[in-house]
Amino acid sequence: MDVNQLRSAISTMRTVPITSTGATGALSPVVHATSAGLYFVVFHIFVNTSAAMNLTILSGSTPLSGAIPMAALTDLEWSGGDVPLFKGRAAGDAFNLSTSGATSLRGFCVICEAS
Numbered sequence: 001m002d003v004n005q006l007r008s009a010i011s012t013m014r015t016v017p018i019t020s021t022g023a024t025g026a027l028s029p030v031v032h033a034t035s036a037g038l039y040f041v042v043f044h045i046f047v048n049t050s051a052a053m054n055l056t057i058l059s060g061s062t063p064l065s066g067a068i069p070m071a072a073l074t075d076l077e078w079s080g081g082d083v084p085l086f087k088g089r090a091a092g093d094a095f096n097l098s099t100s101g102a103t104s105l106r107g108f109c110v111i112c113e114a115s
Contacts, residue, residue: 012112013110014112016032018107018109019105020097020105021104030094031097032094032095036092040094042087043079043081043084043085044077044085044109046107046108047107048107049070049073049103051072053070053099053100057086057095058096060093060096061096062090067100095111
C-alpha cells in the first residue's frame with residue numbers, strides 16, 4: 001500500500017462494533033465483511049471478553065496473529081495511530097476474530113478499505 005492509497009483509505013475510515021454472545025471458534029465473529037476487490041486495514045482494536053480464552057485475529061481464515069491469551073473480564077487494546085495494525089491478506093477477505101472457548105466479546109475497531 002503506497003502513501004496515496006493510504007490517504008484515500010483513511011478518508012473512508014469508520015468505527016465498527018465487535019459483538020458476539022457465546023461465540024466459539026474460527027470466524028466468530030465476522031467483524032467486517034470487506035467489499036470485493038478491496039483489502040481491510042485496521043488502525044485500532046479494543047476487545048473485552050467475559051471468559052478466559054485465547055483470541056486470534058484473522059484475515060478470512062488466515063491467522064494474522066498467534067493465540068493471544070486473555071483472562072476473564074479483561075481488555076485488549078491496540079492502537080497504531082496513523083500506522084495500520086493489520087491489513088487483509090487477500091482482496092475481499094473479511095476481518096475476523098477466533099476464540100478458543102465460548103465467550104461474549106464486546107468492543108470496536110477502527111477500520112477502512114483500500115485497494
